[in-house]
Amino acid sequence: MNGVLAFALIYYTKALGMNPFWAGVTMSVSMFWEAVSEPLMGHISDNTRSRWGRRHPHMVLGGGLMAVGCYLICAVPEVFRGSPGWTFWYLVTINLILRTGLTMFFIPYMALGFEICSDYQGRSRLQAVRVIFNIIINFAGPAMAWTVFFRDQWGIQGTTVASNHRNMVQWSKPSDNGSPSGNPAVGSAPKPGVTPSAALPRVWVGGASQPRRWLCRGIEQVP
DSSP states (O other): OHHHHHHHHHIIIIISOOOHHHHHHHHHHHHHHHHHHHHHHHHHHHTOOOTTTTTHHHHHHHHHHHHHHHHHHTSOOHHHHSSHHHHHHHHHHHHHHHHHHHHHHHHHHHHHHHHSBSSHHHHHHHHHHHHHHHHHHHHHHHHHIIIIISOOBTTBOGGGOHHHHHHHHHTOOOOTTOSTTOOTTTTOOSSTTOOHHHHSOOOOOOSTHHHHHHHTTTSOBOO
């Protein structure tokens, strides 16, 4: 979502050629939808009864919708790119799907964070760790986008190449004809022989009980 909020308007206006006003409307509609969907999701999640708990089923489904929406928003089919009207309605629809997925994931996720620990100190510690990781990702995301995917080369702005936005989402090597000039250097992948996934640090947090023991040490835990 940070990637969408940071780069969607650039993508809509510079890569898809949308009018800036209508590009803003595509995102505004989904934000107004959140004013309705978030309280509704909170009510649904609080009253869910399943073998997997109240939160996890909605988080899994919402996370899946977010993944699909993030890809489709940056991979507009050619049939929808031939007309400004079709492009507009396509992006409105995908933004609604994306925001719905975000709501389905984020509202139960936040509630679950406060339910893991029953004590105020434990909850505060847990939320502090969440915020720390969020800040790290917020910093690394834009830095990675500008230095890896949206580099300006050969006189071409990396943000104007539509395939670069799609490659940022799916984290794959850009195609050789990804730039208007046909030069594969624009938005190219890292050095030959080194895949992006291999260059990323791997983080392991262990089983579900290990972080909980550390975060809620000495505090009564909710089963």
